[in-house]
Amino acid sequence: MRMPRALVENSHIDVSTGQITMRRSHPWINNFNEWVISACRCNMDIKFIWTGSDAKALVYYIADYVTKSSLAFYDMFALAQRGIKSIEQQQATCGTESAIEKSRKLVLRCYNTIASHQEVSGVQVASYLMNYGDHYTTHTFRNIFLISIENYLQAEIMKVRLSEKDIDEEESDEAETNIKIDPILIRSCYEIDGNNPEDDSQELLQMLSLVRNTGSIELSSPPGRPRTARTKANILKAKQRLDQKRVSTRRSAAEMNISKSSIHRILRKGLGCFPDKKIKQPKLTMFEKRTVKFSNWVLNNYTKSDITRWLFSDEKYFDLNGIYNNQNDRIWAISRKEADKRGAIYETTKFPVKVMVWLGVCSEGLSVPVIFEDESMDAQRYIDEVLPIALECGNEMLGEHRTYQQDGARPRIHYLSQKWCVGHFSSFISKDRWPPNSSDLCPFDYSLWNELAKLMNWKKITTKELLIQEIKHSVKKIEKEKFLNSVNDFTKRLRIIKETGGEYVR
Numbered sequence: 001m002r003m004p005r006a007l008v009e010n011s012h013i014d015v016s017t018g019q020i021t022m023r024r025s026h027p028w029i030n031n032f033n034e035w036v037i038s039a040c041r042c043n044m045d046i047k048f049i050w051t052g053s054d055a056k057a058l059v060y061y062i063a064d065y066v067t068k069s070s071l072a073f074y075d076m077f078a079l080a081q082r083g084i085k086s087i088e089q090q091q092a093t094c095g096t097e098s099a100i101e102k103s104r105k106l107v108l109r110c111y112n113t114i115a116s117h118q119e120v121s122g123v124q125v126a127s128y129l130m131n132y133g134d135h136y137t138t139h140t141f142r143n144i145f146l147i148s149i150e151n152y153l154q155a156e157i158m159k160v161r162l163s164e165k166d167i168d169e170e171e172s173d174e175a176e177t178n179i180k181i182d183p184i185l186i187r188s189c190y191e192i193d194g195n196n197p198e199d200d201s202q203e204l205l206q207m208l209s210l211v212r213n214t215g216s217i218e219l220s221s222p223p224g225r226p227r228t229a230r231t232k233a234n235i236l237k238a239k240q241r242l243d244q245k246r247v248s249t250r251r252s253a254a255e256m257n258i259s260k261s262s263i264h265r266i267l268r269k270g271l272g273c274f275p276d277k278k279i280k281q282p283k284l285t286m287f288e289k290r291t292v293k294f295s296n297w298v299l300n301n302y303t304k305s306d307i308t309r310w311l312f313s314d315e316k317y318f319d320l321n322g323i324y325n326n327q328n329d330r331i332w333a334i335s336r337k338e339a340d341k342r343g344a345i346y347e348t349t350k351f352p353v354k355v356m357v358w359l360g361v362c363s364e365g366l367s368v369p370v371i372f373e374d375e376s377m378d379a380q381r382y383i384d385e386v387l388p389i390a391l392e393c394g395n396e397m398l399g400e401h402r403t404y405q406q407d408g409a410r411p412r413i414h415y416l417s418q419k420w421c422v423g424h425f426s427s428f429i430s431k432d433r434w435p436p437n438s439s440d441l442c443p444f445d446y447s448l449w450n451e452l453a454k455l456m457n458w459k460k461i462t463t464k465e466l467l468i469q470e471i472k473h474s475v476k477k478i479e480k481e482k483f484l485n486s487v488n489d490f491t492k493r494l495r496i497i498k499e500t501g502g503e504y505v506r
């Protein structure tokens with residue numbers, strides 16, 4: 001609900017933008033009007049609708065609230081089960097009805113049972129009584145009867161097949177009465193003028209027999225010796241082993257008494273499988289699946305345009321060892337010694353010098369990086385060195401009306417840090433909102449930290465001073481498209497988390 005909210009001493013209207021700001025004397029009270037609340041005697045909230053997206057969100061919220069189902073999903077199942085039992089008891093006494101009539105009665109009974117327990121809002125009833133319909137649309141639609149279309153298509157396909165069969169029979173009759181052999185099909189050692197060095201009568205008879213029996217001169221089976229390893233029986237055995245337990249290809253080849261290359265061909269060509277490596281990702285517990293609750297809260301209370309006014313933040317350690325991907329980095333050489341000479345050794349230190357970097361990002365750009373050289377940050381340093389930078393950069397890029405996002409790190413959830421945010425930010429994500437261990441939600445974790453690391457020239461970084469200098473220089477080189485896409489992907493990831501029930505998003 002975007003609580004706590006900023007205090008407003010007096011109600012006023014901004015002449016330049018037309019925005020109406022209502023008086024608020026307590027940070028945990030909605031905007032209200034005393035005359036409306038006295039007349040309606042209900043909870044209320046007042047918000048200035050000044051963008052098209054806010055107006056669309058308001059219309060969707062009202063429509064969804066009016067038409068929402070008051071019947072729980074499990075109650076619908078119980079009512080449907082009651083309707084099924086009643087129709088089964090009725091059909092037990094009368095077994096002469098057709099399958100179509102039984103299905104029709106079953107669906108109608110289930111619908112009537114559920115509809116009789118379903119509450120309908122007064123607005124919906126009034127709409128039906130006044131013939132307003134149950135939806136709005138800009139187009140005219142027509143009914144499509146799938147069963148009739150399916151019957152028509154099946155009849156047309158049958159006609160085409162019968163006509164093709166008649167044509168094939170006519171061509172085969174013509175071929176039997178007038179068989180012609182293309183000279184190209186005869187062996188290359190034969191001459192076109194008939195001066196053949198060998199007797200070709202036997203081969204011509206075989207070709208004529210193939211044409212008469214099959215309509216072509218193609219062989220019924222491929223030439224060469226028959227397969228002994230990649231047979232249907234071995235493919236079936238490999239599929240059963242693949243479904244039952246996980247074993248190596250070497251062991252499978254030994255158990256099936258075939259070569260390792262044969263089992264590879266069975267898996268790739270016979271079953272169409274590909275070897276996939278295991279992917280590391282955070283282990284999700286029930287506590288960490290609070291991301292679903294957070295996703296629902298954001299999607300219900302913020303529009304896509306509101307998310308563009310969020311200032312995301314995060315911290316990360318950078319050390320002199322840099323970032324190395326041992327999967328993609330390869331050196332081609334004739335020997336290991338030659339590869340080492342060409343740079344196939346990646347040297348690391350046991351205790352590398354490292355620094356902590358804080359950074360903020362929004363749809364308008366990146367904040368100034370805050371670098372801690374002594375590798376530590378407590379609540380007091382967070383309040384003194386980070387939050388003022390976040391407030392200043394947020395005001396410059398987004399203005400006063402924006403939301404500050406922070407994760408659940410200890411300096412951020414400290415009560416002094418939360419108190420500072422309440423007094424300075426108009427809106428921020430409190431410690432009870434942001435889910436723990438949610439690296440798949442922060443734009444830095446799933447995008448921007450990797451972009452920053454790729455832009456840094458790790459070869460010239462040898463000291464802490466050069467590391468800090470390269471970090472500041474590389475932050476300025478991040479393209480606008482990169483951080484804009486990372487912010488836009490935040491909403492997409494929320495919807496994916498909502499659909500998958502909190503599973504980790506790669």
